[in-house]
Amino acid sequence: MPSKYTRLEAKKLAISRSERSIERPRDAQGKLLKVSEYYGKNVFHFSSAPGIPESVKKELETVCLTGSTLKKENAEIVAKAVTEWAIENGATHFCHWFQPLTGSTAEKHDAFLDLENDSPIEKLSATQLMQGEPDASSFPNGGSRSTFEARGYTSWDLTSPMFIVEGVNGNTLCIPTAFVSYYGDALDIKTPLLRSVTILNDLATEFMNLIGYKNTKRVNVTCGAEQEYFLIDKSFYYARPDLVMTGRTLLGSISQKNQQLDDHYFGRIPERVLSCMEEIDFELHKLGIPAKTRHNEVAPGQFELAQIFRDANIAADNNQLVMSTIKDVAEKHNFVALLHEKPFAGVNGSGKHLNWSLATDEGLNLLEPGSEPHSNTKFLAVTAIVIEAVHRRAKLLRMGIASQGNDHRLGANEAPPSIISVFTGSTLEKIFSSIKDGSAFSPEGDVILDLGAHQLANLAMDNTDRNRTSPFAFTGNKFEFRAVGSTQSVGFPLSLLNAAVAEVFEDSITFLKKELKSGSESDINSALMKLTKKWITNSWDIIFNGDGYSKEWLVEAEKRGLPNLKNTADALPVLLDTEQTRYLSEKGIFKKQELEMRFNVLIERYNTLREIEFSTLLGLVKKNVLPAAFEFKKNLAEVIKLQREIGLESSVETDIYKKLNFNVETLYANFNNLTNAVETSIEDEVRKSVEIANVIFPLSEQLADSCNEIEDMMPNELWQLPTYYEMLFLR
Numbered sequence: 001m002p003s004k005y006t007r008l009e010a011k012k013l014a015i016s017r018s019e020r021s022i023e024r025p026r027d028a029q030g031k032l033l034k035v036s037e038y039y040g041k042n043v044f045h046f047s048s049a050p051g052i053p054e055s056v057k058k059e060l061e062t063v064c065l066t067g068s069t070l071k072k073e074n075a076e077i078v079a080k081a082v083t084e085w086a087i088e089n090g091a092t093h094f095c096h097w098f099q100p101l102t103g104s105t106a107e108k109h110d111a112f113l114d115l116e117n118d119s120p121i122e123k124l125s126a127t128q129l130m131q132g133e134p135d136a137s138s139f140p141n142g143g144s145r146s147t148f149e150a151r152g153y154t155s156w157d158l159t160s161p162m163f164i165v166e167g168v169n170g171n172t173l174c175i176p177t178a179f180v181s182y183y184g185d186a187l188d189i190k191t192p193l194l195r196s197v198t199i200l201n202d203l204a205t206e207f208m209n210l211i212g213y214k215n216t217k218r219v220n221v222t223c224g225a226e227q228e229y230f231l232i233d234k235s236f237y238y239a240r241p242d243l244v245m246t247g248r249t250l251l252g253s254i255s256q257k258n259q260q261l262d263d264h265y266f267g268r269i270p271e272r273v274l275s276c277m278e279e280i281d282f283e284l285h286k287l288g289i290p291a292k293t294r295h296n297e298v299a300p301g302q303f304e305l306a307q308i309f310r311d312a313n314i315a316a317d318n319n320q321l322v323m324s325t326i327k328d329v330a331e332k333h334n335f336v337a338l339l340h341e342k343p344f345a346g347v348n349g350s351g352k353h354l355n356w357s358l359a360t361d362e363g364l365n366l367l368e369p370g371s372e373p374h375s376n377t378k379f380l381a382v383t384a385i386v387i388e389a390v391h392r393r394a395k396l397l398r399m400g401i402a403s404q405g406n407d408h409r410l411g412a413n414e415a416p417p418s419i420i421s422v423f424t425g426s427t428l429e430k431i432f433s434s435i436k437d438g439s440a441f442s443p444e445g446d447v448i449l450d451l452g453a454h455q456l457a458n459l460a461m462d463n464t465d466r467n468r469t470s471p472f473a474f475t476g477n478k479f480e481f482r483a484v485g486s487t488q489s490v491g492f493p494l495s496l497l498n499a500a501v502a503e504v505f506e507d508s509i510t511f512l513k514k515e516l517k518s519g520s521e522s523d524i525n526s527a528l529m530k531l532t533k534k535w536i537t538n539s540w541d542i543i544f545n546g547d548g549y550s551k552e553w554l555v556e557a558e559k560r561g562l563p564n565l566k567n568t569a570d571a572l573p574v575l576l577d578t579e580q581t582r583y584l585s586e587k588g589i590f591k592k593q594e595l596e597m598r599f600n601v602l603i604e605r606y607n608t609l610r611e612i613e614f615s616t617l618l619g620l621v622k623k624n625v626l627p628a629a630f631e632f633k634k635n636l637a638e639v640i641k642l643q644r645e646i647g648l649e650s651s652v653e654t655d656i657y658k659k660l661n662f663n664v665e666t667l668y669a670n671f672n673n674l675t676n677a678v679e680t681s682i683e684d685e686v687r688k689s690v691e692i693a694n695v696i697f698p699l700s701e702q703l704a705d706s707c708n709e710i711e712d713m714m715p716n717e718l719w720q721l722p723t724y725y726e727m728l729f730l731r
Helices: 003-016 054-066 072-088 126-130 190-210 234-238 241-246 271-286 312-332 377-392 394-400 426-437 491-515 521-542 551-560 568-576 578-586 592-645 651-679 685-713 724-729
Strands: 091-097 109-111 113-116 119-122 152-156 162-166 171-181 219-233 291-296 302-307 335-338 354-360 472-474 479-481
Touching: 003 219, 003 234, 003 724, 054 072, 072 091, 072 126, 072 171, 126 152, 171 190, 190 219, 190 312, 190 354, 190 491, 219 234, 219 312, 219 491, 219 724, 234 241, 234 335, 241 592, 271 291, 271 302, 271 312, 302 312, 312 335, 312 491, 354 491, 377 394, 377 426, 377 491, 377 521, 394 491, 394 568, 394 578, 426 521, 491 521, 491 578, 568 578, 568 592, 568 685, 578 592, 592 651, 592 685, 651 685
Parallel strands: 091 171
Antiparallel strands: 091 109, 113 119, 152 171, 162 171, 219 302, 219 335, 219 354, 291 302, 354 479, 472 479
16 A cells, blocks of 8 residues: 555544454343442452461451561462462463563563472462563663663562453463562562662651540541543554653644534543543452542543542552553553653643652541541641652652653743742641741631532632642642653652651651650640641742643742752752752662662663654654655646746746745754754763753754744645644544
8 A cells, every 4th residue: 555545544544443242241141230349350359368367367457567476387378369360360371470660561481380209280389489580681780780681670569459451362460579689689660669668658647646635546547649641543653653662743734623612521522532541440449449520621532531549559559550551541542552752842741740748557548637637736747848859859859750751841931840849728828837937827617618509519629729730739639740750650759748847747747856845635636736837938939820731930930949850960969969868878768779770771762762753853844744744736837837838927836836935944954953962972861861852852843844944834735744633533
């Protein structure tokens, strides 16, 4: 098939697709099962699994809580039980499922098949359950592992349930694990996250015990990640080399109507998309992942899925499964899910709002303000601790969300700016202001919104509005880290946030021990108010409840001395800033060499991804844009020549030809500029990242603009690449 027909064939396929239906589970009488009846059917956890004695379950729980040594005989019991369960559910293989520094997950499958005296049996040993050995030198390691130093270990994470992934011809048992080097250095996302959760739990529990909550044995970090994504037809995806190579369109003229009318957001979900969403939910629920919310997002073709809150480590694992499930299920519906932060220029990109809170083992949310937040000293102190943590480690948190993809969103009037600030809402700001200034605060009482219609229920006004321009917002009973990128593993920014909060909890405990003279309630409340005043006074400059998209905020933030790390090249060196990372290394959340390793991995990844984009864009210009422009010039020249031969004027055609020729010459000049810049050799990865961010990337944007100028002039039948109109609206 000639290449110029690829786009036309893709359009025909996209508009003729039918919805995919799935067979939902039924009971023996043929009645559809409720979600609660098949929820978690593909999940195995020792705490609820049959075949494991209660005494063993208690010992395993103790291991999870205290970090004591796991007895091999207990691991044997779990291995036997999970093997029987997995085989009964169609599994033929097992794997250690881990999260290397690629940002995705990894797995190596081994069969349950074993030989015993030459007789075939199915077996998973305790050793195979607890430990695996993937090649550590073949994953990103920042130069910490040479090719001849290949040994690495995966270690079973008892706190995260095992699960079955269903395949077409068989199922696989996945065992969540950490991934470390031969010397015990973390080569993954999970290990530092578990360390940060442990330290924050210890300190927050001590804090709660100190202020009178003697029964609190544990404080859990809880989170729920929202996942935004685009769906486009598979035929369009494979006709766009830039999408296949980079996950985003490197050129493309925006359609006349996109999101200006705000009609896509929360609009009716198209049938084909809805059938895809329903299957995504179905698969996630079988995996025990509490997918709760689904809806259209702001941009055409953009959608969102949100989970219910749960423990941070499990939530981080769940989000990795959410991303892979969205992509796998979309493929079955002849879609491709684009998780890139900015797959299409000119419309909103995708983020991953990380909702974060703290809860005791008795279910008490430490960020729940209650009906009288101004007198809830525990809530005020914990909230002030979090705000101080964000203020103190703003650079570190900004670095934790830095990526080549997120650079397209942050500060682009569609996502929070690269300046980290905290939104509290007006009520909480007034309370904190009165505490800081030592003035009285008068609560306004519940405000009821009068909707002017008797048929509608009265609504109680919340203490906080929602501020979508804030990177870190208090939203009623939790904080929402809104600046995380849609492709990111939440484990890394979550580890940094946990560590920042833990640091301030530790300082707060020292402060309270000096302040508390007795254990009386009045003494505790007084000490908590002093603590709140201390942190709020210190961190006041980071509180901002206005429009984070405005130019005025950029000026104001600079006056306040808030850091503005505008791109990834600016942000990543924070990993080497010992003042910012001292607490991380002192507490062992990240060893010094692990921080250096991550810096090397992330800087190399940024450079490599951009270089792939540059070479892909240059290839598109050579193979698609210029040939199409030359064909159009040829057609115009023939018309002009024919007009002149028969004695007619051709002013219109000539004018179009001149404009096209000018655009082609501009395009070629920009093409040469980018080519020369890319071919300039810079060995040092740090210098290269700065050059890429500040010089080469802007050149690529200029080249893309030139391509778009030409696309706008091209006849429909000569343009080979699927357009924004087709990709965003045809499904």
